[in-house]
Amino acid sequence: MxxxxxxxxxxxxxxxxxxxxxxxxxxxxxxxxxxxxxxxxxxxxxxxxxxxxxxxxxxxxxxxxxxxxxxxxxxxGLWKTIHTALRREVRIKVGKNPEPTGACIDSQSVKTALSSPDSKGVMMVAKKIEGRKRHIVVDTLGLLLVIWVHPASISDSLGGQILLVLLNKCCKTIKKVWADCGYRGYLEEWYYRCSPKRELEITKRPQGKFVVQAKRWVVERTFGWFVWARRLSKDYERLPRNSEACVYICMIRIMVRRLV
Known part of the structure; x- marks a missing residue:
């Protein structure tokens, strides 16, 4: 074995x-x-x-x-079906409701391999990474709710807008979403205009020192889980849909071990 x-x-x-x-x-x-x-x-x-x-x-x-x-x-759609069913079982096992009410959004920039030139771009701010972004929404346990892989040139505000639309379709029980300062401004106005009954909280990091941000550290831990799957250390896939499937497979393996 x-x-x-x-x-x-x-x-x-x-x-x-x-x-x-x-x-x-x-x-x-x-x-x-x-x-x-x-x-x-x-x-x-x-x-x-x-x-x-x-x-x-x-x-x-x-x-x-x-x-x-x-x-x-x-x-x-079997990978996504299995992932959704296991996520509900894990939540029930730890005493949570099957469907979450709180979520956290963030993105991770990854370089692409030379064999995957399609659907990639250059991140124009900060990291200057040429590749793709994994835009995800997780629940308060760090379990994946929605993922969208797109070129790194798309800003967090625009990517977050599309991701929250997908979240509203698949998880109608969400009442509050936490995000970092990269989503401040346009995304806030759009979210309150389209979802007035749901709250979007932008968490701010204190200047001068590193502090673990409440409610938002779970999504950072989820990105840390991806590191243990070496297929996700870089985006080797030609199609973004395959990149999303690899993330679902990684999370399925994690949740199976939790259930056992």
């Missing part, structure tokens, strides 16, 4: 999301050769180690088979 492989207890958490192979025996066509658990282990290995698809160890299924399943599950 690799460290990224699913244990028996962890597989029991994910097994209900996949059909039982015995039920597919009577179906026409070529019988399934690889189990879903083996395919997931290969995907978790790639996400954890950051290797290339073609460099998967030989004791996993062929890389083309693994990628076909990964792509099919991304297009069908």
């Amino acid at each position: 690799y460290d990224s492989d699913l244990s028996d207890a962890e597989w029991k958490v994910l097994a209900p999301f996949f059909p039982v192979i015995d039920d597919e025996v009577s179906k026409p066509g070529r019988p399934r050769e690889w189990s879903f658990r083996t395919i997931l282990n290969a995907i978790f290995y790639l996400n954890k180690t950051g290797c290339q698809w073609r460099m998967l160890p030989s004791d996993f299924p062929p890389w083309s088979t693994v990628y076909d399943y990964y792509r099919h599950w991304r297009i069908s």
Whole structure:
């Protein structure tokens, strides 16, 4: 076993999301050769180690088979479905309501690989990073609610506006959102105009010293979790949708371990 492989207890958490192979025996066509658990282990290995698809160890299924399943599950929305269900279970386990009422928004700038020239830009302020931004919204536990990967040239205010629209569609229970000073101004006016019943609080950092900001440190910790998945250390994906799927896979692996 690799460290990224699913244990028996962890597989029991994910097994209900996949059909039982015995039920597919009577179906026409070529019988399934690889189990879903083996395919997931290969995907978790790639996400954890950051290797290339073609460099998967030989004791996993062929890389083309693994990628076909990964792509099919991304297009069908299975990764997001699993992530949403596990997030609710984790919240219930720690005594929270299944749906959150508070959220925190922030962005992370990452460089892109040479093989992924599409959908990237240069961050014009501060960091001057050429690549993409991972714009995320998390709940008060640091669990992912919404993610949008876009060129780094898009400002936080504009990116936050689109992200909050997505948040309003998928999480209608949110009553308050925390953000840093990068979202001050235009985003505040727009949010109160479009969502008068919801509050957007801009947290300010004291000058002259570093202080952990209340309510906002959870989103910074979530970005810290991404570091442990080497596939997320840099954006190697050609399509932003694949970048978002890699983040969902990282969070799924974290929540499965929490539930077990």
